[in-house]
Amino acid sequence: MAYNTVLFGVDGRVATLTFNRPDKLNALNPEMWSEMSAVLSQVQKNPEIRVLILTGQGRAFIAGADIQLFPQFSPLEAAYYSKIGQDVLFQVEELPIPVIAAVNGFALGGGCEVAMAADILFAAEEAKFGQPEINLALIPGFGGSQRLSRLVGLGRARELCLTGRTIDAAEARSIGLVARVFPGAALMAETLKVARGLAEKGRTALQMMKRVIDQGFSQDLRSAIALENDAFGLCFADPDAREGAAAFLEKRKPKFA
Ligand code: COA
Numbered sequence: 001m002a003y004n005t006v007l008f009g010v011d012g013r014v015a016t017l018t019f020n021r022p023d024k025l026n027a028l029n030p031e032m033w034s035e036m037s038a039v040l041s042q043v044q045k046n047p048e049i050r051v052l053i054l055t056g057q058g059r060a061f062i063a064g065a066d067i068q069l070f071p072q073f074s075p076l077e078a079a080y081y082s083k084i085g086q087d088v089l090f091q092v093e094e095l096p097i098p099v100i101a102a103v104n105g106f107a108l109g110g111g112c113e114v115a116m117a118a119d120i121l122f123a124a125e126e127a128k129f130g131q132p133e134i135n136l137a138l139i140p141g142f143g144g145s146q147r148l149s150r151l152v153g154l155g156r157a158r159e160l161c162l163t164g165r166t167i168d169a170a171e172a173r174s175i176g177l178v179a180r181v182f183p184g185a186a187l188m189a190e191t192l193k194v195a196r197g198l199a200e201k202g203r204t205a206l207q208m209m210k211r212v213i214d215q216g217f218s219q220d221l222r223s224a225i226a227l228e229n230d231a232f233g234l235c236f237a238d239p240d241a242r243e244g245a246a247a248f249l250e251k252r253k254p255k256f257a
Pocket of ligand 1: 023024025064065068106108109110132
């Protein structure tokens with residue numbers, strides 16, 4: 001299927017969605033949200049795909065919502081647009097497979113918000129992060145005011161969202177927003193290496209791991225650990241769990257389905 005604003009490719013068990021409006025630094029417009037949502041549905045329906053990578057074409061991952069839209073927005077239209085993005089990012093979070101954001105350049109505003117919906121964030125050394133909406137007399141509309149504090153803590157999130165300050169990849173890593181930083185030329189190769197490693201792991205265990213971490217985080221400890229308990233049990237419904245233990249005991253590499 002051909003898209004106008006994104007590219008989509010599958011290589012073995014790893015799919016890659018590339019934001020592709022490079023002349024506008026991949027600014028998010030309604031068509032991009034809609035195409036992203038269509039790709040996510042396609043990924044969700046395809047059991048052969050075990051990992052999804054999100055990345056950007058050109059100098060940016062995504063330089064935010066398309067500001068061209070803003071002058072015409074009524075409050076209701078703005079809220080509607082914000083809800084579209086929020087729903088697509090829940091779609092990312094709720095995919096049953098791991099999602100890696102390979103942040104190649106600017107990840108500002110909506111770009112930072114898209115990256116934060118991924119399970120793992122990698123960045124090129126030249127990547128830049130921030131929630132600069134405040135500089136437009138706005139606030140983040142795609143979950144940034146909530147996901148950033150969950151990732152880096154309230155104090156840092158307040159400082160970044162209130163000042164609109166842009167940070168580089170090294171600082172993003174030092175505050176825990178980004179897991180690993182690579183030279184730009186190595187970003188995709190390193191991301192693919194990790195993605196292929198994930199693609200070989202047990203599918204149910206990955207899905208349970210992701211669900212328990214995400215859903216448990218906003219719950220009290222007892223409820224969250226009860227979730228873990230159920231999910232731990234469920235892992236044993238998958239023959240992969242037996243294969244994992246058998247392979248360890250037989251001192252060989254496991255071969256998961
Ligand atoms: N919305 C719409 N267009 C955008 C955009 C956005 N969020 N970010 C970049 N663009 C467009 C620019 O208007 C420009 O288009 P043009 O060539 O038709 O004029 C093109 O992308 C290149 O951007 P430019 O600003 O010339 O590049 P730069 O290297 O000088 O600056 C940034 C890069 C990212 C610092 C700058 O583009 C920027 O601040 N973007 C907005 C970031 C932002 O506030 N995001 C949150 C929005 S809520």
